[in-house]
Amino acid sequence: MKEITSQDVTQAVETLCISSNCTLSEDAWEAIKEMLKDEESPTGKEVLEQILENDRLAKEEKLPMCQDTGFTTIFVEMGQEVGVNGGDFYEAINQGVRNGYKKGYLRKSVVKDPLRRKNTGDNTPPWVHIDIIPGDRLKISVMPKGAGSENMSTIKMLTPAEGVQGVKRFVLDWVRERGANACPPLVVGVGIGGTFEGVAKLAKKALLRPIGSKNPEPFYAEIEEDFLKEINNLGLGPQGLGGSTTALAVHIEPYPCHIASLPLAINLQCHAVRHATIVL
Amino acid sequence: MVNPIRIETPLDEETIIKLKIGDKVLLNGIVYTGRDQAHKRIVDELEKAARENHKPKLPFVLEGQVIYYAGPAPCRPGMVIGPAGPTTSGRMDPYTPILLKRGLKGTIGKGRRSKDTIEAMRKYKAVYFVAVGGAAVLISKRIKRVETVAYEDLGPEAIYRLQVEDFPLIVANDVYGNDLFDEGIKKYRKVTQQGE
Structure with a gap:
């Protein structure tokens, strides 16, 4: 003991x-810098530059x-x-x-x-x-x-027949409608399966995964890649003002579920990706 | 991106009608913070005054002014203000048209506005500026003076009078009913096999 x-x-x-x-995680930092290179909108570029400058100042001055x-x-x-x-x-x-x-x-x-x-x-x-x-x-x-991104999160009990296409449609529609208010570029945490209360936790836990890491299951890694591409094709861009950088990553956390259920939860994370871990 | 337009508060009609969505603006002068609870109190007072037929007691004169939707973090000793980025504007939509009707000329926040608010901006000639959500430290450096004006009991939700210098903003809704959020998506959306 x-x-x-x-x-x-x-x-x-x-x-x-x-x-x-006070400190933006290194993976988020790198992801935003990478997206800035490819951002097509001048306004979007300006927004990403302000974000990086802000996060640099925060780290330097130990301010939130x-x-x-x-x-x-x-x-x-x-x-x-x-x-x-x-x-x-x-x-x-x-x-x-x-x-x-x-x-x-x-x-x-x-x-x-x-x-x-x-x-x-x-x-x-x-x-x-x-x-x-x-x-x-x-x-x-x-x-x-923060509440800005948390308020733009949701749970939906889909039917098994809706399958991966149903999940995709719901995620894309949701990000298109609500994403602008959640401070993009986003990390999209998606929980699939489990139970009503469990799926919300899956979606949140998905946000802990480092940006740029692949889902350990190739099946889900492929889905994540596809969703990310489609979300960035929506055109919301940084802060929703138009552009090619809407999400930095899509993280899916699956879990076994009932034969008659297909629970889905989306937890949006703003660009201020904040989490830190200590092991005692 | 084109050079930013430098403007000063209070805003007059001549300045406002020149602003178009997508314009980069550096705002100077006084702005008032106000969010959920402060808006509720102002609108409650306006309704009460109308009911009882007296002049409303407002924390500041609305005509020509700009409200910044923000609730700053605590101020560390030696600083003017704590980090102070914008909050989600949509939560203020139920109140905003009432304030625009009474002469408020600008609002600052993040995220989209409702159809009613956009229509009220067109009708009463006002603009909505977006500040970068999450750029709280960067924005706080452009705030040079802070005074508490009202509702101190609300803590971060109190109304503060801020003197700002070159506060970086983007025009998201103009007096012509345009919406940068809609236009941005139209311009940058790529149609894929998913289509609509």
Whole structure:
């Protein structure tokens, strides 16, 4: 049994909240730079240049690249041989968020109740997903996500007959209609299969995958490539103002599902691709 | 891209009618921040005043002014303002035509506007500018002074008066009813085997 203290968890979450918000991940950086070379629209080029300049300044001055420092989603992979001592695990995570958002001068964007809407003042609570895995490691990934892109996400229960063409039609229609508001260039996270609640998690988890990485399954790698090409053919462009760079990547996360179901979820990620991971 | 057009607030009709979608603009002068809750309060006050037949008490005079849809991040000591990029404009669409009717001349945000808002911009001669969503640090460097004007209790959603210098914007809707989002797609869309 490996022992980890709740203080270690708090410290890790605090660090991740700040680093994820202030530093664009290297893969996103490279992808945007690459897209800038090929962007056909002068306005689109101008937008991509502003984004890169902004993200450079943010990293240099340790400021959040976007003022919407998001609702904090946290993915935890807990080795089954890990024990966390010294206090409530969830409270340790909450405290990490509290510290990170205060010390990092990050915006507090969480309301305590969805209808009565009073700010909690410290960006808690985060949404925590915990998966138990073999081994003695504790892996924590923090993903702050702004509402601009999160609001442009959806779930659709398709029928099995609709198949891959149905999935494609729905994804393309969705990005065409809603993509402009989600701050393109986007990463399009797609969950396919599982259950109603599970498919949403698949779509979000798909966003953690490095941009430029291929889906481990060749079948899905091909679909991702096809969807990406078609999305960039839509013409939305950077910020939706027209152009050839609408998405940096499409990531699909499949899962087994019921014989009568074909759940589909789309979680759009803005160009400020923010996530960071620590393994304890 | 052609050279940017430098304009100053408050905006007059002569300036506004020259702006066309796709124009790159550097805005100077005063803009007011305002988002969901602030808009609701202003419109509630306008409705209450109309009902009770008195002059509305507004946080600032709307005529000729520009509202920036933004809720900045906290300000670090020694800075003028925290990162302050635009938020999604569509959420303000239910309120915007009411403010345009009362003389508001410009709005700044990100993303598309509704048909009603675009029509109101045509009718009352106003423009919608897009600032680059997510370019919060870059934009904050163009903000030289900040004052809280109203609704301090709303925190980042309060109304701030910002003095801006060369705030980089793109005209997305003009007084002629044009929409850069629609035109952009028309221009850059590639028809594939998928077609429509």
